[in-house]
Amino acid sequence: MLNFMENVESLPVADWVSEFVDLLTDTFAFLFDPIKEGLGNFMDMVTQGLDAIPPVIFIIVIAILAFFMTGKKFGLAIFSIVGLLFIWNQGLWSQLMDTFTLVLTASILCVIIGIPIGILMSKSRIAETIITPILDFMQTMPAFVYLIPAVAFFSIGVVPGIFASLIFATPPTVRFTNLGIRQVSDELVEAADAFGSTGPQKLFKVELPMAKYTIMAGINQTVMLALSMVVIASMIGAPGLGREVLSSLQRAQVGPGFVAGLSIVVLAIIIDRFTQNVYKDRSK
Amino acid sequence: MPIIQVNNLSKVFGKNTKAALQLAESGKTKEEILKETGSTVGVNRASFEVEAGEIFVIMGLSGSGKSTLVRLINRLIEPTTGDVFIEGENLAKMDKKELRRVRREKLSMVFQRFGLFPNRTILQNAEYGLEVQGVDKQERAEKAKKSLELVGLGGYLEQYPGQLSGGMQQRVGLARALANDPEVLLMDEAFSALDPLIRKDMQDELLDLQETMKKTILFITHDLDEALRIGDRIALMKDGNIVQIGTPEEILMNPANSYVEKFVEDVDRAKVLTANQIMKRPETINIDKHGPRVALERMREAGLSSIFVVDSKRTLQGIITADAANEARKNEVTNLSEIIQREVPTVEKDTQLHDLFAVIHDSPVPLAVTENGKLLGIIVRGAVIGALAGEGEVNVNA
Numbered sequence: 001m002l003n004f005m006e007n008v009e010s011l012p013v014a015d016w017v018s019e020f021v022d023l024l025t026d027t028f029a030f031l032f033d034p035i036k037e038g039l040g041n042f043m044d045m046v047t048q049g050l051d052a053i054p055p056v057i058f059i060i061v062i063a064i065l066a067f068f069m070t071g072k073k074f075g076l077a078i079f080s081i082v083g084l085l086f087i088w089n090q091g092l093w094s095q096l097m098d099t100f101t102l103v104l105t106a107s108i109l110c111v112i113i114g115i116p117i118g119i120l121m122s123k124s125r126i127a128e129t130i131i132t133p134i135l136d137f138m139q140t141m142p143a144f145v146y147l148i149p150a151v152a153f154f155s156i157g158v159v160p161g162i163f164a165s166l167i168f169a170t171p172p173t174v175r176f177t178n179l180g181i182r183q184v185s186d187e188l189v190e191a192a193d194a195f196g197s198t199g200p201q202k203l204f205k206v207e208l209p210m211a212k213y214t215i216m217a218g219i220n221q222t223v224m225l226a227l228s229m230v231v232i233a234s235m236i237g238a239p240g241l242g243r244e245v246l247s248s249l250q251r252a253q254v255g256p257g258f259v260a261g262l263s264i265v266v267l268a269i270i271i272d273r274f275t276q277n278v279y280k281d282r283s284k
Numbered sequence: 285m286p287i288i289q290v291n292n293l294s295k296v297f298g299k300n301t302k303a304a305l306q307l308a309e310s311g312k313t314k315e316e317i318l319k320e321t322g323s324t325v326g327v328n329r330a331s332f333e334v335e336a337g338e339i340f341v342i343m344g345l346s347g348s349g350k351s352t353l354v355r356l357i358n359r360l361i362e363p364t365t366g367d368v369f370i371e372g373e374n375l376a377k378m379d380k381k382e383l384r385r386v387r388r389e390k391l392s393m394v395f396q397r398f399g400l401f402p403n404r405t406i407l408q409n410a411e412y413g414l415e416v417q418g419v420d421k422q423e424r425a426e427k428a429k430k431s432l433e434l435v436g437l438g439g440y441l442e443q444y445p446g447q448l449s450g451g452m453q454q455r456v457g458l459a460r461a462l463a464n465d466p467e468v469l470l471m472d473e474a475f476s477a478l479d480p481l482i483r484k485d486m487q488d489e490l491l492d493l494q495e496t497m498k499k500t501i502l503f504i505t506h507d508l509d510e511a512l513r514i515g516d517r518i519a520l521m522k523d524g525n526i527v528q529i530g531t532p533e534e535i536l537m538n539p540a541n542s543y544v545e546k547f548v549e550d551v552d553r554a555k556v557l558t559a560n561q562i563m564k565r566p567e568t569i570n571i572d573k574h575g576p577r578v579a580l581e582r583m584r585e586a587g588l589s590s591i592f593v594v595d596s597k598r599t600l601q602g603i604i605t606a607d608a609a610n611e612a613r614k615n616e617v618t619n620l621s622e623i624i625q626r627e628v629p630t631v632e633k634d635t636q637l638h639d640l641f642a643v644i645h646d647s648p649v650p651l652a653v654t655e656n657g658k659l660l661g662i663i664v665r666g667a668v669i670g671a672l673a674g675e676g677e678v679n680v681n682a
Contacts, residue, residue, distance in 0.1 A: 190360050191399035195413040195464070196388035205416070209403045 021149045028153075036154045043101050043158055050097040059084045062270070069277040076273050083266035092241060092263050099230050099240035099267065102158060106165035106226040111219055114170045118177020118215075119203065128178065135171040143168045143229060147236050161233030169225035176218020180211025220275040227268050241267070285372065286333035287467060287500045288340075288357065293330045293366030293376075295352055298323025301364050314523045326352040328524040329366070336467075337498045343511040344521030350504045353521070354472050357502065358391045359383055370468065388417050392461035396473035398453045400445040406432065406456050407441040413464040424463075431463040432456070434493065451482040458490075462497070471503045475510065487514050508547065512536070512556045520544055533561055552638075553672055559640065560633035562671045563653045563661030568594045571601050571620050576612040579604050579620065590649050592659060593624055600652055600659040602626045628652050633660055640668055 025032070050058075059081055066076040087096050121128045146167050150160035184207050192202040208215075234242030241264050248257030296304045300321040307317045308328045317325055327349045334340040344350040355361040357368050359375055368375040370390055375383060392413065393399075400409050407425065408415075410432050414424035432438055435455040445453050454474060461469055475483045491514060494501065505511050511518050512532040519529045520540075528540035536556060539545035567586045569579050571593050583591050583606050593601040602624040612623045629647045631640060633655045640663065644651055650662040 185397075187395050187397050187399040188401060190355075191393070191395060191401075191412075193360055194358055194387060194391070194393040194470075195416055195460075196384040196386075197416045198384065201416050205412075206401060209401075 021152055024149075025152050032153045036157075036159045039105070039159050039162065040157065043105055043162075046105070047097055047101045050101065051094055055084070055088045055093055059088075066270075066274070069274060071277075076270070076277075080270050083270065087263045087266060090259050090263065092244065092260065095239070095241045095244055095260075096263060096267065098158075098238075099227075099242065099264070102161060102165070102230060102233065102238060102240055103223065103226050103267075103271065106162050106169060106229070107219070107223045109162065109166055110170045110173055110222045110226065113166070114173030114218075114222065115177050115215065117170075118174040118218075119181065121174065121178040122181035122207075131174070135174060138167055139171045143232050144235075147232065151236050156237035158233075158238045160236050161229070161238030164233055164236075165226045165229040168229055169222045172221035172225065173215070173218045176221070177211065177215050180214030180218075181207045183214065184210040216275070216278060220272065223271055223275050224268065227264070227271065230264060287336045287371055288334040288502065289367075289369040290330055290332050290357065291367045291369075293353070293356055293368060294328055294364050295326040295349075295356055295361060296323050296364045297326055305365065308524075325524045326361075327356060330526050332519055332526065332529055334468075334500055334502060336500050339494060339501045339503060339514055339516045341503045341505060341511040341515035341518045342521060343505055343508060343515075343518050345506055347523075348521040349524040350506075350521050351472055352524075354393075354470050354502060354504050358387060358393060358470060388413065388464065390467045391470060392464050392466040392468070393470040393472065394454070394457045394461050394474040396476055398445070398450075398457045398477070400453055400456055400460075402445050404444075405441065406437065406443050406445065406448070409445065409456055410459045410463050412460060417464075427465075428459070428463045431459040434462065435459045435489070449482075450478050451486060454478060454486065458493075462499075467500060469499050469501045471501060473504050473506065476505065476507065483510070490514060508551060509555075512551065520547065532556060554638040554641075555636055557637045557671050558633065559631050559635045559637075559651075559653045559663060560660060562637065562667045563633075563663050564667065566592050566650075566652070566659060566662040568592045568598075568659065569604070569620070570594060570596060571624070572596050575618045575620060576604075576609045576623065580606065580609045580613065583609070592628070592652060592662065593620060594659050598658045600628065600630065600654055600657060603628050603649055603652075605649075630654050631663070637668060637671060644668060 062080045062084065063077040066080045067074065070076045084096075087093060117131065121131050143164065146164040147160070150163045154160040154163055188206055188210060189202070192206045197205065230238070230240060230242035231245050232242070234240065234246045241260050244260035245257055245264070248254075248260060294305060294308070296308075298304065298321070300323045304317050304321045304323040304325055307320060308325050312320075314325055317323065330353055332340075342350045342353060352361060356363045356366075357375070359368075359378075363376050366376060370386060373382075373386065375386060378386065401412065404412070407428055410428035411424045414427060419427075429438065429441065432441065435458050437452060437455050437459060440448065440452070445456065448456070454477075457474070475486050478486060487510060490501075503511075503514060512535075515532055517529060517531055518535055519526050520535065521527065522543055528535060528544050530538070530540075533556075535544065536548050536551060536553065539548055567582055567588060569582060569591055572595055579591055583589065588606075590603050590605045592603050595601055604620065604624055608623045608625070617623060629643050629649065630652045631643060631654075633653050635653075640651065644663065644665055650664045652659055653661045653663060
C-alpha cells in the first residue's frame with residue numbers, strides 16, 4: 001500500500017518543458033537573433049569604450065564621484081582607489097571592464113522592466129496576486145537552471161548571461177517598487193485625489209517621489225544579484241572576472257581563484273555603496 | 285439654493301450592502317448589522333443642506349462616521365447609495381472626468397495630519413492644486429504666494445514641510461486648499477492634531493479668514509467645544525446616523541435625545557452662551573417723550589424697581605430708579621434728564637456668559653446689552669444662573 005507510487009507512471013514534466021522551450025526557440029527565433037546581435041554589439045561597444053579609458057583616469061573619476069556621492073567623505077573614495085589599483089595591478093583590468101558592462105547592462109534592463117511591473121502590481125490587486133508567485137519562482141529556482149533555456153535562445157556568450165541575470169535579478173526591483181508605492185501614506189494619496197489629480201499625475205508627482213528611497217533599495221538589491229550572476233554566467237561563456245574564477249576552479253588553482261574572487265568583492269562593495277548613496281535621503 | 289445638498293447618503297463597507305442597508309432602515313444598530321451581514325454601516329442615510337458662506341460642523345466621536353461622510357462628499361470614498369449635489373451638480377453620478385473637474389474647481393480639502401508632500405517646498409505644496417489643473421507656472425506661483433500670505437506664511441516659501449511646526453504645516457494645508465479658490469472647503473479634523481493653544485489660535489484665524497472669504501466650510505471634528513466655537517450649525521453623528529442638526533444653542537438647549545444630552549452635559553455653557561442669548565426684552569421709556577409719571581407707571585405695571593431710558597433711536601441713555609422718579613414727581617420735575625443715572629452696567633451682545641459674572645454680581649440694576657450703543661435687551665441675575673443650569677429662558681433665535 002505504501003508503495004503505491006510504483007504503479008504510477010512519472011509525469012513527463014521534463015519533456016513538456018523541453019518541448020515548450022523548443023517551441024519558444026523555434027517560434028521566436030526571429031526575435032532572439034536580433035536581440036542577441038543588437039545587445040551583443042551594444043555591449044562590445046560599451047566594453048571597448050570603457051577599455052579605451054586609461055585606468056588611471058577611470059580610477060580618479062570613480063574616486064571623485066565617490067567623494068561627492070557620500071557627502072564629501074573620504075572613506076569610499078580611498079577604498080575605490082586602493083581596490084581598483086589592486087585589480088589593475090593583478091592584470092585583471094579588462095576583465096573588470098567586461099564584468100562591469102555585464103552588471104551595468106543587466107541592471108539597467110532589470111530596472112526598465114522591473115519598475116513598470118512594480119507599478120502595475122501596486123495599482124491592481126489582481127496583478128499582484130498573479131505576479132507575486134512568479135517572482136517567488138524566479139528567485140528560488142536555482143540560477144543555473146536559467147542558463148539552459150538562455151543557451152537555447154541565445155547560444156553562448158554574454159547575451160544569454162544577461163538573460164539569466166535578468167530573470168534572477170529583476171524581482172527585488174519589482175517587489176520594492178510595489179511596496180514603495182503601497183506604503184505611501186493614505187492621506188497623501190487622498191490629498192492628490194482630492195485636488196483632482198489624474199492617475200499619471202498622482203503617480204509621477206506623489207507616489208513615485210515618495211517611494212523613491214524604497215525603490216532605490218530594490219535597485220541596489222537587483223544590482224547585487226546581477227553581480228552574483230557573474231560567475232554563473234561565465235559558465236555559458238560570458239567574459240570577465242567570473243571566467244577567471246571558473247577557470248581557476250577547473251584547474252584547482254587556489255591563488256588566482258582567490259584574487260579574481262577578491263576583485264569581484266571590491267567591485268561589489270563599490271557598486272553597492274554607489275547605488276545606496278544615489279538616492280539617500282540626506283534631509284533626515 | 286443650498287451650495288451642498290446631501291440626500292439619503294449611505295456607505296456600507298463590506299459585501300452584503302443591500303441587506304445591510306435594509307437592516308439599517310429597519311432601525312437595527314451597527315453591531316447587530318455587522319453580526320448579521322458581516323458588513324459595517326459607515327454612514328446611514330445622511331441628509332443635510334449647507335448654505336453658501338456657512339460653517340457647517342459635523343461632529344461625532346471616533347467611529348461615528350464623520351470622516352467617512354466628508355469623504356463621501358468629495359467621493360474619496362464611493363457612496364453606496366444617495367446623492368451629493370454641489371451647486372446643483374450630482375457628484376455621486378458623475379464620471380471620473382467630471383468628478384476631477386469638480387474637485388479641482390469647487391472642492392478643496394484640509395487633512396488631519398496635514399497631508400503635505402514632504403518632497404515639495406511650501407510654495408510647491410500650495411501650488412499643487414493649480415499645478416494639476418495645468419495653470420502656467422507664473423500664475424500658479426502668484427496665486428499660491430497670495431494664499432500663503434493670507435495665512436501668514438509668506439516668508440517660508442522655500443522651506444520644506446518637515447522644517448515647520450504643526451500649526452504652520454496646517455496653515456500650509458489651508459493655503460493649499462485656498463489657492464484653488466474653491467467654493468467649498470472640506471476640513472477633516474483639521475485642527476485635531478495641534479496642541480490646545482495653537483488649536484484655539486487656528487480656530488480664531490479661520491473665523492477671521494471666513495469674515496473676508498465667505499467660503500462654505502464643512503468642518504469635521506470630535507471636539508464639541510471646537511464645534512460650538514466655530515460652527516454656524518452643527519450636525520451630531522452617532523454610529524453612522526445624524527442624530528441632530530442645529531445651531532450651537534439649539535443643540536445645547538434642546539438636545540434631540542439622551543445621547544446628545546449626555547454629550548453636551550459637560551460643556552462649559554459659560555463659554556458658549558453669549559449675552560444676547562440670555563437677555564430679555566427690556567422695558568424702556570423714551571427720554572424725548574416721557575416724564576417721571578410715565579416712568580413710574582411703567583415700573584409699577586411691570587413690577588420693576590428701575591427702568592432703562594433710551595432716545596427715539598433706541599440709543600441707551602441711562603436708568604431711572606423708582607425712588608428717583610417718586611422724588612421727581614413730588615418736586616414736580618418734568619424732565620427725565622435731571623434724574624437719570626448715566627452710569628449703567630453695559631455689555632456688548634456677543635459677550636460670553638463667562639465674562640458677565642464680574643459685572644453682574646455687584647450691580648444693583650440689570651445689565652444692559654447693547655450693540656453700537658443701541659439697547660437690545662437686559663440681563664437679570666436669575667437669567668445667568670438659569671442659563672448655566674441649562675434651563676433658563678433662552679432666546680435661541682437671537
